[in-house]
Amino acid sequence: EPYGICLSKRMELFVTDKAKESVMKFAITGEFLNQTGSGGTEVAQFTGISGLCCEPELVFVCDCGGHKVQIFDSELNYIKQFGSGELSFPTDISILSETIYVLSQNENCFYCYNMCCILEKKIEL
Numbered sequence: 001e002p003y004g005i006c007l008s009k010r011m012e013l014f015v016t017d018k019a020k021e022s023v024m025k026f027a028i029t030g031e032f033l034n035q036t037g038s039g040g041t042e043v044a045q046f047t048g049i050s051g052l053c054c055e056p057e058l059v060f061v062c063d064c065g066g067h068k069v070q071i072f073d074s075e076l077n078y079i080k081q082f083g084s085g086e087l088s089f090p091t092d093i094s095i096l097s098e099t100i101y102v103l104s105q106n107e108n109c110f111y112c113y114n115m116c117c118i119l120e121k122k123i124e125l
Contacts, residue, residue, distance in 0.1 A: 008054040021046040036076040051092030062090040082117035
């Protein structure tokens with residue numbers, strides 16, 4: 001059950017799958033390369049995987065039910081997470097000019113984080 005997709009600057013596609021609670025990596029040709037994730041609350045597990053975005057060497061993935069964002073390298077190795085205790089049902093994410101924007105479905109707002117994953121402000125919609 002594909003949900004989100006992003007294209008990295010390295011011309012690799014990353015796709016979130018809600019049924020498998022996972023992130024899949026594909027070559028631009030469609031060749032399957034790698035996958036990570038499963039259902040759960042531990043590292044690289046999700047309870048409602050949703051939107052994602054790519055930066056040159058990083059993949060940011062929203063865990064809607066887990067109320068956090070998990071960060072992976074371009075090979076889908078877990079790096080860290082942020083937003084626990086701050087985010088409520090994050091559904092989508094985008095990055096521009098050193099700011100990470102996270103959309104919160106439950107609160108009708110978006111959060112702005114710096115690239116160190118520190119919350120800077122919340123903007124109501």
